[in-house]
Amino acid sequence: xxxxxxxxxxxxxxxxxxxxxxxxxxxxxxxxxxxxxxxxxxxxxxxxxxxxxxxxxxxxxxxxxxxxxxxxxxxxxxxxxxxxxxxxxxxxxxxxxxxxxxxxxxxxxxxxxxxxxxxxxxxxxxxxxxxxxxxxxxxxxxxxxxxxxxxxxxxxxxxxxxxxxxxxxxxxxxxxxxxxxxxxxxxxxxxxxxxxxxxxxxxxxxxxxxxxxxxxxxxxxxxxxxxxxxxxxxxxxxxxxxxxxxxxxxxxxxxxxxxxxxxxxxxxxxxxxxxxxxxxxxxxxxxxxxxxxxxxxxxxxxxxxxxxxxxxxxxxxxxxxxxxxxxxxxxxxxxxxxxxxxxxxxxxxxxxxxxxxxxxxxxxxxxxxxxxxxxxxxxxxxxxxxxxxxxxxxxxxxxxxxxxxxxxxxxxxxxxxxxxxxxxxxxxxxxxxxxxxxxxxxxxxxxxxxxxxxxxxxxxxxxxxxxxxxxxxxxxxxxxxxxxxxxxxxxxxxxxxxxxxxxxxxxxxxxxxxxxxxxxxxxxxxxxxxxxxxxxxxxxxxxxxxxxxxxxxxxxxxxxxxxxxxxxxxxxxxxxxxxxxxxxxxxxxxxxxxxxxxxxxxxxxxxxxxxxxxxxxxxxxxxxxxxxxxxxxxxxxxxxxxxxxxxxxxxxxxxxxxxxxxxxxxxxxxxxxxxxxxxxxxxxxxxxxxxxxxxxxxxxxxxxxxxxxxxxxxxxxxxxxxxxxxxxxxxxxxxxxxxxxxxxxxxxxxxxxxxxxxxxxxxxxxxxxxxxxxxxxxxxxxxxxxxxxxxxxxxxxxxxxxxxxxxxxxxxxxxxxxxxxxxxxxxxxxxxxxxxxxxxxxxxxxxxxxxxxxxxxxxxxxxxxxxxxxxxxxxxxxxxxxxxxxxxxxxxxxxxxxxxxxxxxxxxxxxxxxxxxxxx
Numbered sequence: 001x002x003x004x005x006x007x008x009x010x011x012x013x014x015x016x017x018x019x020x021x022x023x024x025x026x027x028x029x030x031x032x033x034x035x036x037x038x039x040x041x042x043x044x045x046x047x048x049x050x051x052x053x054x055x056x057x058x059x060x061x062x063x064x065x066x067x068x069x070x071x072x073x074x075x076x077x078x079x080x081x082x083x084x085x086x087x088x089x090x091x092x093x094x095x096x097x098x099x100x101x102x103x104x105x106x107x108x109x110x111x112x113x114x115x116x117x118x119x120x121x122x123x124x125x126x127x128x129x130x131x132x133x134x135x136x137x138x139x140x141x142x143x144x145x146x147x148x149x150x151x152x153x154x155x156x157x158x159x160x161x162x163x164x165x166x167x168x169x170x171x172x173x174x175x176x177x178x179x180x181x182x183x184x185x186x187x188x189x190x191x192x193x194x195x196x197x198x199x200x201x202x203x204x205x206x207x208x209x210x211x212x213x214x215x216x217x218x219x220x221x222x223x224x225x226x227x228x229x230x231x232x233x234x235x236x237x238x239x240x241x242x243x244x245x246x247x248x249x250x251x252x253x254x255x256x257x258x259x260x261x262x263x264x265x266x267x268x269x270x271x272x273x274x275x276x277x278x279x280x281x282x283x284x285x286x287x288x289x290x291x292x293x294x295x296x297x298x299x300x301x302x303x304x305x306x307x308x309x310x311x312x313x314x315x316x317x318x319x320x321x322x323x324x325x326x327x328x329x330x331x332x333x334x335x336x337x338x339x340x341x342x343x344x345x346x347x348x349x350x351x352x353x354x355x356x357x358x359x360x361x362x363x364x365x366x367x368x369x370x371x372x373x374x375x376x377x378x379x380x381x382x383x384x385x386x387x388x389x390x391x392x393x394x395x396x397x398x399x400x401x402x403x404x405x406x407x408x409x410x411x412x413x414x415x416x417x418x419x420x421x422x423x424x425x426x427x428x429x430x431x432x433x434x435x436x437x438x439x440x441x442x443x444x445x446x447x448x449x450x451x452x453x454x455x456x457x458x459x460x461x462x463x464x465x466x467x468x469x470x471x472x473x474x475x476x477x478x479x480x481x482x483x484x485x486x487x488x489x490x491x492x493x494x495x496x497x498x499x500x501x502x503x504x505x506x507x508x509x510x511x512x513x514x515x516x517x518x519x520x521x522x523x524x525x526x527x528x529x530x531x532x533x534x535x536x537x538x539x540x541x542x543x544x545x546x547x548x549x550x551x552x553x554x555x556x557x558x559x560x561x562x563x564x565x566x567x568x569x570x571x572x573x574x575x576x577x578x579x580x581x582x583x584x585x586x587x588x589x590x591x592x593x594x595x596x597x598x599x600x601x602x603x604x605x606x607x608x609x610x611x612x613x614x615x616x617x618x619x620x621x622x623x624x625x626x627x628x629x630x631x632x633x634x635x636x637x638x639x640x641x642x643x644x645x646x647x648x649x650x651x652x653x654x655x656x657x658x659x660x661x662x663x664x665x666x667x668x669x670x671x672x673x674x675x676x677x678x679x680x681x682x683x684x685x686x687x688x689x690x691x692x693x694x695x696x697x698x699x700x701x702x703x704x705x706x707x708x709x710x711x712x713x714x715x716x717x718x719x720x721x722x723x724x725x726x727x728x729x730x731x732x733x734x735x736x737x738x739x740x741x742x743x744x745x746x747x748x749x750x751x752x753x754x755x756x757x758x759x760x761x762x763x764x765x766x767x768x769x770x771x772x773x774x775x776x777x778x779x780x781x782x783x784x785x786x787x788x789x790x791x792x793x794x795x796x797x798x799x800x801x802x803x804x805x806x807x808x809x810x811x812x813x814x815x816x817x818x819x820x821x822x823x824x825x826x827x828x829x830x831x832x833x834x835x836x837x838x839x840x841x842x843x844x845x846x847x848x849x850x851x852x853x854x855x856x857x858x859x860x861x862x863x864x865x866x867x868x869x870x871x872x873x874x875x876x877x878x879x880x881x882x883x884x885x886x887x888x889x890x891x892x893x894x895x896x897x898x899x900x901x902x903x904x905x906x907x908x909x910x911x912x913x914x915x916x917x918x919x920x
Contacts, residue, residue: 005055011182012048018190019045025194034197036081041190044074061109068105068122072098075129082133085197094129101125119166130159137196147199151192158185219318222298225305227314230254230271234316242298242321244291255286260295263287278304278312285322293495295364297326324502331506334362338510342517346524351517352382355510360384365491365498366471370514371397371424372479372487375755375765376406376414378424386492390465397421404708405639405676412641412680418465423476424485436501438508439485442475444497466492473498477507480515481522484685489514529694554592555873556800559895561589563806566898567813593895610648610748612771615679615701616640618654626658630666634673641680645701645770653744660737661705661764668709668762676706682767695751699770706763712756720754741766787899788906789814792839796820797827797855798871799847803894807842810898811905824850824858831859838863840909845872869908871896 022038025031047070053063076098080090101121108118134155137148161181222242225234231254235247243250243258255271256264267286274281280303288296302317341354356368367385371378379395380386399407399415407415416425419441428435435441443449446467466474471492479487489511491499565586572579619638627636658677665675682702684695712720721742745752749769756762794816798804801822808820819834821827824847831838841859843852856868873894890908892901 005052008048008052008055011186012045012052014187015041015048015190016045018187021190021194025197029201031197033081033085036077036084037190037193040074040078040081043070043077044186046070047074061112065106065109068109068118069102071122071126072102072105075126079129079133082136082193085193086136088136091132094132098125098129116166123162123165126165127159127163130155130162132159134159147192147195151189151196154185154189154192158182158189161185220320222319223317224250224319225314225316226255228312230256230275230314233314242319243288243296255288255300258288259286260289275304275315280304285326290497292497294497295323296321297323324500327500327503330362331503334358335506335509335513337362338513342513346521348517348521349382352514353384355514356382356384359489359491359507359510363491363503365493366495367490367492369490370479370487371420371490372518375753375763377755378416378420378487381487387469390469394418394420394465397424403637403676404674404706405637405678406704406706408641408680410642412682420476420488420490423478423488426478426485436504436508438478438505440475440477440504440508442473442499442504444473444499446472446474470494472496475499475504475507477504477511479511479518481518486515486518555894556803558589558593559873560802560806562586562593562895562897563803563810565589567806567809570813570898589895590897610650612646612648612773613651613654614644614646615654615703615768616644618651619658619677619679619703622655622658626662629659630662630675633671634666634669634675636662637674637676639676639678641678643681644679645681645699647701647748647768648771649748649768653748657703657741657744657766658705660741664737665705665707665709665762668707668711670710673708676704678704678706681770684767695767696749700750700767701770703766703768704763706761708761711758711760711762713758717754717756721752787814787902789816789902790906790909791815791817792909793817793819793834793837794840794842794905795827795831795834795838795859797822797824797841797843797847797852799823799844803844807901810901811842813898814902814905816905823847824852824855827855828858831862838866840867840869840905842869842871842905845870867908867911869905 019038019041022034022041026034026038047067050063050067050070054060054067057063076095079094083090104121105118109115134152134157137152137155165182217237219236220238222238223234223236224232224239227233231252232250235250237247239245239247239250245258250258256268259267263286267284270284271281280301282301284300286298286300288298290296298319299322300317300319302315305313305316307313337358338355341358342351344351352370356370359365359368365385367383369380369383369386372381374381377396377398379397380391383391397416397418397420399417399421401407409415413425415421422428423439423441426439428439428441434443449467469492472494473496474490474492477489477491478485479489489507491507565582568582569579569586572582619640623636623638630636662675662677669675680702682700684697684700720738722739742752745766745768750767752767753765754762755765794811796804796808796811796818798807798820799822804820804822808818811818819830819838821830824843827841827843838859841856843855845852847855852870852872856866856870859866868890870889870891871894872891890904892904896904
């Protein structure tokens with residue numbers, strides 16, 4: 001039957017091809033079930049070879065036995081491979097049945113039994129085996145694809161076909177078709193098994209890819225791939241979070257395209273050397289530029305990968321954001337260096353310059369500045385990177401009204417503008433997210449502030465030079481000294497997102513370091529200032545001794561000159577030529593007396609009569625006189641503070657202060673200008689004393705006199721209170737005006753501040769301690785009157801003959817009966833001899849053998865109602881030792897002109913009879 005040989009040969013070829021395919025797949029993928037399938041189809045190939053042999057040699061029983069044994073073996077092996085493929089254990093029962101059938105086959109053929117006795121068990125086993133395999137494939141969960149279902153049903157059909165083989169094989173016309181059907185089914189099943197494998201492989205690959213994608217998505221790192229030219233071919237979505245770019249924006253670019261130019265050059269060299277050696281690399285630090293402009297530090301690791309032929313394809317790796325870690329390291333280093341800078345030098349300005357340079361360079365901010373309190377303002381002490389026009393506009397934070405005066409709150413504190421003013425005053429909106437609990441202000445996108453109304457804006461002020469200069473990020477951190485804000489740190493950057501809460505907390509820590517340095521500086525400055533004050537006190541003591549040494553004799557001589565010229569003027573007609581000469585002599589003598597008083601005021605030895613007064617009233621009474629002093633070209637603005645506290649002070653000293661300051665302001669203004677006088681109150685605490693160590697703690701009343709004149713530089717300001725120092729031309733000033741003010745202020749336990757800039761004007765601030773006790777009496781207007789006179793008897797005691805004669809003449813000119821004597825002993829004698837009574841004792845305080853106080857006590861025994869008026873040319877400290885400057889004691893300072901003498905004598909005589917506290 002040649003047809004069966006041809007059919008068997010064709011089937012053998014196809015099965016052999018399947019064997020080769022499975023062998024190839026096994027060596028390609030090294031799957032165990034592929035190896036078993038290759039064995040199964042190889043045995044099946046031999047089965048057909050022996051089938052052909054059995055047809056060629058029909059009488060050979062061995063060939064038939066081997067043919068049937070190969071059929072059984074291929075079925076068992078195919079079943080085993082399929083079970084391995086689907087993950088099921090080996091079928092021991094099926095294997096045992098196959099072995100038993102094989103034994104039966106050998107026995108039946110060897111015994112020459114009918115062929116059907118061998119074929120029926122064999123093909124029944126094959127039918128069971130193939131149907132079982134088909135069912136297992138259809139049930140297998142991991143093989144639910146189309147190929148698996150088709151192959152499973154084909155196995156079942158093949159099993160059914162094997163069952164009918166013993167019965168249809170003898171039918172001659174059907175036998176070729178049977179072989180053809182079997183061969184097609186076998187080939188199709190083999191291909192289906194391969195498809196099932198690839199289907200499963202595809203699904204496994206998809207599952208693996210899903211796992212990798214999930215791992216990539218769950219990772220906070222950026223996973224990437226670059227080709228051999230370092231061009232990105234893959235970028236995970238996390239690049240958006242790290243650098244602000246989408247994966248699509250990164251693909252086609254190199255890592256160096258995302259770096260600053262200098263960093264890109266550096267990293268390109270490092271990576272080029274690594275890639276040339278095809279080496280993996282780990283934790284390569286590199287700085288990248290975020291899409292919004294800020295810098296991001298990444299830590300990069302990568303490994304090379306190759307194609308199937310071993311060709312270098314590129315690198316795969318990941319980037320980790322270590323910006324905050326690096327910033328934390330930098331912040332720690334900066335903090336150490338800041339502490340070192342603040343501790344190494346005693347010059348605070350030099351230290352703070354180092355601090356801002358550290359912040360600018362190491363923290364990479366575009367501009368840094370530090371404001372510190374100076375008087376009532378908070379100008380920049382040091383800065384780096386801020387534009388000059390911004391510095392000019394923003395240096396002062398004090399708000400001024402249209403007239404040039406300082407705006408103040410109801411409590412007397414100055415109004416500060418801009419966000420800096422909010423931070424410094426501590427007026428922080430609690431619900432505003434732009435402010436931290438520590439009072440710091442920060443933003444990473446200043447453009448959002450432009451959309452806020454004035455009421456919503458955190459500064460409550462439209463001035464915003466930082467935004468106009470295109471600073472996108474800026475931070476304002478308060479500097480505290482104890483519990484008071486005394487300045488701030490300002491950091492500006494043109495890039496967005498330059499600050500984090502950690503960086504703000506770092507700046508707050510540096511601000512605390514500066515606050516501690518300020519405390520040390522204050523203690524050091526206080527020590528230095530105390531030494532300076534000691535030296536100044538010693539110098540003043542020398543000047544005071546000089547002034548006190550000459551004051552008595554000089555005042556006596558001036559008294560004689562003034563007294564006699566007054567008498568001469570009274571007795572001379574104004575039309576006579578000598579009248580003008582007498583006036584000039586009198587004016588020169590009074591100017592000399594005023595010079596002596598100024599010198600004594602500077603040395604704090606001026607005789608004063610302190611009273612409780614209201615400075616607002618005292619200044620109001622002087623306004624007309626001050627306007628005459630400064631002239632019509634200069635406008636005088638007076639802004640008295642509300643509810644100003646009283647002070648204890650000699651009213652004449654207020655006059656001296658205001659007159660001297662207004663005259664100085666007038667001389668500083670060339671042409672038209674403005675002088676502003678303001679008053680108010682202030683409480684001096686330890687924080688204020690950082691930059692004002694001469695101020696004692698407590699409550700003060702302040703007076704400011706401001707002008708818009710030529711101003712002064714710092715060198716000039718340092719010497720203005722020195723006696724005889726002047727910047728005026730010879731003959732235009734004595735150099736005692738400001739030193740007099742200084743002496744008056746110190747004599748009243750106050751302090752004085754001056755703020756001046758060339759071409760910007762000058763502001764003097766006088767602070768006098770608040771008086772606790774009786775309130776100031778309302779001012780009383782003096783009625784115009786003639787010089788008072790009288791006819792009472794006055795006992796005049798003066799050891800200087802010239803003064804005695806001059807005073808006698810002045811008193812007699814006013815109608816008084818004068819008993820002049822030149823010593824206390826003579827005065828007692830005259831008092832005993834004079835029988836008509838004595839109304840007033842006018843005596844010098846310091847005289848040989850007996851002073852004025854002892855004389856008054858002696859005469860009081862004879863005349864209990866005797867009134868006493870003491871006079872002296874000595875300084876206040878010497879006179880005070882004799883008790884005549886106590887409250888309630890009447891005293892007149894030499895030299896005195898006639899009007900002063902006449903008024904004082906009449907005032908004492910008109911007092912009600914009382915017992916002076918001098919003698920109580």
